[in-house]
Amino acid sequence: MSLVTPPVDGSRSSSAARRHRSVRKSSRRIFSSYQDHQQGSSDDEDKEERVDSNDPEELFQNIQFQKEIIANIRSRPWPMRRKLKVLKQAREIVLKYEGRLTRTRGYQTAGADLLKKISRLLYNVVVLFIPWEVRIKKIESHFGSGVASYFIFLRWLFGINIVLTIMTGAFVVLPELLAGAPFGTTRSKTIPKEHMASAQDLDTIWSLGGYLQYSVLFYGYYGRVRKIGSAGYRLPLAYFLVGMAVFAYSFIILLRKMARNSRLSLASASDENFTFCWRVFCAWDYLIGNPEAAESKGAAIVNNIREAIVEEQQKKRETSLAVLISLRILANILVLLSLAGSIYIIYFVVDRSQKLEQEKPELTLWEKNEVSVVVSLITMIAPSAFELVAQLEMYHPRTSLRFQLARVLVLYLGNLYSLIIALLDKVNIMSSSIPWVTSPIVCLQLPPSLSNWSDSSSFLMAAFEKTNRSQQDQCWETYVGQEMLKLSIIDMIFTVASILLIDFIRGLVVRYLSDCCCWDLESKFPEYGEFKIAENVLHLIYNQGMIWMGAFFSPCLPAFNVLKLIGLMYLRSWAVLTCNVPHQQVFRASRSNNFYLAMLLFMLFLCMLPTIFAIARYKPSQHCGPFSGQEKIYDIISETVASDFPLWFSKVMSYVSSPVVVLPAVLLLFMLIYYLQAIARSLKFTNNQLRLQLQTVRFSRECLESVSRCSSLFFHRN
Amino acid sequence: MGTTASQLDKGMLSEYQELTFLTKQEILLAYKRFSELLPKEETNGLSYRIPMNAILELPELKTNPFNKRICMVFSTSDSHDGSLSFDDFLDLLSAFSDSATLEIKSHYAFRIFDFDDDGTLGRQDLEKLVNCLTGGTVDTSLTPEEMKQLIDNILEESDIDKDGTVNLSEFQHVISRSPDFVSSFKIVL
Numbered sequence: 081m082s083l084v085t086p087p088v089d090g091s092r093s094s095s096a097a098r099r100h101r102s103v104r105k106s107s108r109r110i111f112s113s114y115q116d117h118q119q120g121s122s123d124d125e126d127k128e129e130r131v132d133s134n135d136p137e138e139l140f141q142n143i144q145f146q147k148e149i150i151a152n153i154r155s156r157p158w159p160m161r162r163k164l165k166v167l168k169q170a171r172e173i174v175l176k177y178e179g180r181l182t183r184t185r186g187y188q189t190a191g192a193d194l195l196k197k198i199s200r201l202l203y204n205v206v207v208l209f210i211p212w213e214v215r216i217k218k219i220e221s222h223f224g225s226g227v228a229s230y231f232i233f234l235r236w237l238f239g240i241n242i243v244l245t246i247m248t249g250a251f252v253v254l255p256e257l258l259a260g261a262p263f264g265t266t267r268s269k270t271i272p273k274e275h276m277a278s279a280q281d282l283d284t285i286w287s288l289g290g291y292l293q294y295s296v297l298f299y300g301y302y303g304r305v306r307k308i309g310s311a312g313y314r315l316p317l318a319y320f321l322v323g324m325a326v327f328a329y330s331f332i333i334l335l336r337k338m339a340r341n342s343r344l345s346l347a348s349a350s351d352e353n354f355t356f357c358w359r360v361f362c363a364w365d366y367l368i369g370n371p372e373a374a375e376s377k378g379a380a381i382v383n384n385i386r387e388a389i390v391e392e393q394q395k396k397r398e399t400s401l402a403v404l405i406s407l408r409i410l411a412n413i414l415v416l417l418s419l420a421g422s423i424y425i426i427y428f429v430v431d432r433s434q435k436l437e438q439e440k441p442e443l444t445l446w447e448k449n450e451v452s453v454v455v456s457l458i459t460m461i462a463p464s465a466f467e468l469v470a471q472l473e474m475y476h477p478r479t480s481l482r483f484q485l486a487r488v489l490v491l492y493l494g495n496l497y498s499l500i501i502a503l504l505d506k507v508n509i510m511s512s513s514i515p516w517v518t519s520p521i522v523c524l525q526l527p528p529s530l531s532n533w534s535d536s537s538s539f540l541m542a543a544f545e546k547t548n549r550s551q552q553d554q555c556w557e558t559y560v561g562q563e564m565l566k567l568s569i570i571d572m573i574f575t576v577a578s579i580l581l582i583d584f585i586r587g588l589v590v591r592y593l594s595d596c597c598c599w600d601l602e603s604k605f606p607e608y609g610e611f612k613i614a615e616n617v618l619h620l621i622y623n624q625g626m627i628w629m630g631a632f633f634s635p636c637l638p639a640f641n642v643l644k645l646i647g648l649m650y651l652r653s654w655a656v657l658t659c660n661v662p663h664q665q666v667f668r669a670s671r672s673n674n675f676y677l678a679m680l681l682f683m684l685f686l687c688m689l690p691t692i693f694a695i696a697r698y699k700p701s702q703h704c705g706p707f708s709g710q711e712k713i714y715d716i717i718s719e720t721v722a723s724d725f726p727l728w729f730s731k732v733m734s735y736v737s738s739p740v741v742v743l744p745a746v747l748l749l750f751m752l753i754y755y756l757q758a759i760a761r762s763l764k765f766t767n768n769q770l771r772l773q774l775q776t777v778r779f780s781r782e783c784l785e786s787v788s789r790c791s792s793l794f795f796h797r798n
Numbered sequence: 799m800g801t802t803a804s805q806l807d808k809g810m811l812s813e814y815q816e817l818t819f820l821t822k823q824e825i826l827l828a829y830k831r832f833s834e835l836l837p838k839e840e841t842n843g844l845s846y847r848i849p850m851n852a853i854l855e856l857p858e859l860k861t862n863p864f865n866k867r868i869c870m871v872f873s874t875s876d877s878h879d880g881s882l883s884f885d886d887f888l889d890l891l892s893a894f895s896d897s898a899t900l901e902i903k904s905h906y907a908f909r910i911f912d913f914d915d916d917g918t919l920g921r922q923d924l925e926k927l928v929n930c931l932t933g934g935t936v937d938t939s940l941t942p943e944e945m946k947q948l949i950d951n952i953l954e955e956s957d958i959d960k961d962g963t964v965n966l967s968e969f970q971h972v973i974s975r976s977p978d979f980v981s982s983f984k985i986v987l
Contacts, residue, residue, distance in 0.1 A: 150816065153816070153817060154816070154817055154818055154819055154892065155899050155901065157893075157901075157902055157905040157906060159872075159874045159885070159886070159889060160817065160874075160885035160886065160888060160889050161874065161885065163817045164813065164817065167813065167816065167817060200815065203821065204821055204822045204823070207821050207823065208823070217986055220986070221857075221858075224982075225978070225981050225982050225984075229981070354955050354956065354975060354976070355955075356948060356951040356952045356955055357952050357955050357956045357972045358972075358976050358978075358979075360927065360928060360931065360948070360952060361969070361972065361973060361976075361979075362973070362976045362978055362979045362982060362983075363931055364862070364863065364931060364982070365982045366862060366894065366982060366983055366984055366985050367982065367984055367985070367986065368861060368862075369857045369858050369860070369861060370861065371860075371861050373861075374861035374862075375933075378863070378931065378932065378933045379938065381931050381932065382932045382933075382938050382939075382940075385928070385932070385940065385944075385948060386944065388951075389944055389947050389948060389951075392947070392951065771958060774958050774959055775958065775960060777959075778959040778960060778961065779960075
């Protein structure tokens with residue numbers, strides 16, 4: 081649509097002026113008093129819009145303008161009657177003049193109309209597929225938007241995991257199932273003889289060995305054949321690309337959501353303080369539909385306002401300063417000790433499991449699952465321990481919530497990292513063990529004049545087989561995948577157990593035993609539980625971090641997570657409606673909506689690092705997986721580029737990835753960041769200037785008014 | 799199920815979709831809930847005005863401290879009695895829906911809080927607003943000193959041109975910086 085047409089006649093500029101006038105008038109309409117007596121005047125103004133000229137380009141512009149009015153009409157705060165009238169008028173104009181359009185413009189408008197119809201239809205259909213609307217609405221009406229935000233976050237994570245499942249399923253799992261070598265054909269796909277007997281035992285299945293280990297669940301099953309099936313599907317390349325795409329997609333979708341949120345609330349980095357205004361204007365939660373929740377919300381608002389007034393007046397604390405500081409130092413020392421302790425315990429347990437595996441051929445159920453159980457126990461118990469310790473500190477509840485969140489986040493990250501470091505240590509040992517392939521060949525060179533030749537050769541053959549088998553078992557990628565999946569399963573079990581035991585049993589006890597107990601269980605200890613929003617959201621973030629860490633080594637992990645999130649949604653929504661009461665006080669963790677998303681981004685970044693490290697540093701297992709035989713996992717890309725693309729392409733790629741190009745690009749990015757920051761600073765400064773200007777204008781207007789009043793009085797008297 | 803209630807015709811449905819932020823399902827659900835409030839003998843739901851006390855029986859509005867103001871703001875009846883026609887009801891749901899823009903929500907929030915309908919929020923408006931929020935009983939409402947302190951603080955924070963009242967642009971400026979306003983200013987049927 082070109083706007084650069086020479087002024088054919090004077091009517092073009094005058095119609096533009098008319099358009100400008102009407103837009104200004106309509107914006108003024110919004111700000112003035114809202115009675116509908118202006119209805120009459122609007123009719124006359126709209127009649128002016130009818131253009132009389134026959135210039136096709138101008139007609140098209142006008143029609144586009146009318147269509148813009150139609151598109152924006154729902155954003156006008158007008159009553160329905162007025163909106164209908166404006167809509168009818170705009171549509172009349174469009175209909176009347178559309179017939180006069182040239183052919184190309186006609187097709188253009190017809191195409192745009194069709195697109196709009198299709199997009200509206202699609203939107204109506206897509207809305208049908210959003211799950212759990214009724215459930216979340218019920219929670220909103222009982223508990224308000226704070227608790228419901230946890231469930232909305234869970235639903236969003238569910239959406240992400242579904243896309244990840246589709247990605248891994250369609251491009252990696254299905255091709256291998258359909259076109260790859262079937263189970264039992266190659267060495268990496270058969271269960272070794274010594275494990276065959278116990279392959280169907282319950283505890284083998286529980287520790288993901290046996291048939292589960294040699295299945296599409298884990299890295300080790302996938303073949304290294306470069307092209308499989310009749311169409312020549314490149315499975316190893318697809319495996320690598322999908323692994324990277326999982327992270328890329330997660331980054332993109334997370335950053336997009338954060339950008340959208342920060343556009344809605346404009347002042348995430350601003351230092352403007354509107355506490356009192358927000359506590360009054362934004363206090364009420366209109367989603368509440370339940371009288372009990374409304375009452376407790378009302379009480380919370382009163383407390384909130386009173387507390388803000390008190391803070392303003394800065395009353396002194398009752399306890400002495402010295403005692404307070406020493407208690408806080410003590411609390412921090414306890415917390416640091418427990419964090420260090422948990423990291424050490426996890427490292428110790430992984431080390432122990434490695435030693436046990438080397439010493440004993442058969443491990444007990446506990447010994448096989450020790451690592452996951454210990455990690456899950458720590459993640460369940462430690463946050464409550466931190467909360468108890470925080471009572472020593474006597475901070476304001478909002479500050480103590482922030483401290484609590486920070487400590488729990490450090491705990492989760494510490495756990496995940498110490499687990500992955502311990503695993504990677506073991507991986508290092510496994511992948512650098514000297515291959516014994518050469519030794520049987522040496523043995524076979526023995527002179528055949530040995531007396532017990534047949535015995536020795538069969539002995540040697542057995543030894544040869546055994547070393548090869550034990551090498552085949554040493555598939556470190558499968559091992560990492562197994563540990564991650566085990567951790568996820570056991571974490572789910574512990575979550576379910578903690579919900580049932582802590583919330584449900586507590587609710588039962590308080591409800592039914594309060595009659596026979598000497599003090600009122602419902603208002604004093606133990607009371608009904610409150611839904612801990614912040615900690616539960618952090619637990620979701622931790623869960624997602626686990627999935628990201630293990631997704632490369634176990635392609636079915638996102639699918640498992642989808643099932644886990646579904647179960648978690650149903651269980652938690654049932655638990656919150658049955659066993660929890662609405663909050664007495666709700667404190668936001670931070671002012672911006674992006675707080676939890678920022679933590680998720682941080683977690684994504686940190687959980688991507690171990691995978692990247694393992695890809696870049698360790699040699700892939702010799703006998704299993706799609707990258708076996710290569711020096712490094714990422715060699716598949718250079719191999720594909722060298723063999724299947726034209727020569728000039730690989731030359732170009734080598735230039736692009738050399739330091740000559742990469743370093744200037746990084747430098748350019750740094751300069752861009754600095755420039756954008758400078759712009760943001762100058763905009764903030766301009767903002768302040770404009771505000772001062774408003775005050776000055778008002779002040780000078782008042783001065784002028786008082787001066788004119790004085791002077792009129794003076795002249796009047798004279 | 800109300801089989802006697804007249805159905806919404808397709809033309810009106812697509813116009814309502816154009817003019818509000820609601821999806822087709824939401825409009826149909828709103829029509830169903832609206833017809834449930836109609837008296838038995840009334841067959842044409844689109845032109846009838848439901849009186850305010852019947853609207854206030856809806857569970858979504860019953861516990862809201864601003865329910866009467868909401869009805870008064872969205873009502874286009876000539877007698878200013880707060881009765882809502884179906885068009886007004888849709889306007890209400892559209893302003894309170896999930897996809898409504900911040901400008902629409904802040905505009906209507908301003909009108910709801912403007913108890914005397916004079917176009918600005920003066921001290922009286924703010925006092926009535928706080929009393930609505932805190933509830934009517936003696937032990938939950940604020941003392942006169944606390945009220946004065948609170949209103950002084952509100953005006954200090956939001957009144958940019960220092961005229962003693964909060965006008966629409968100042969109100970919208972404050973609201974646009976709040977992270978929870980959009981998510982809490984919602985009513986869903």
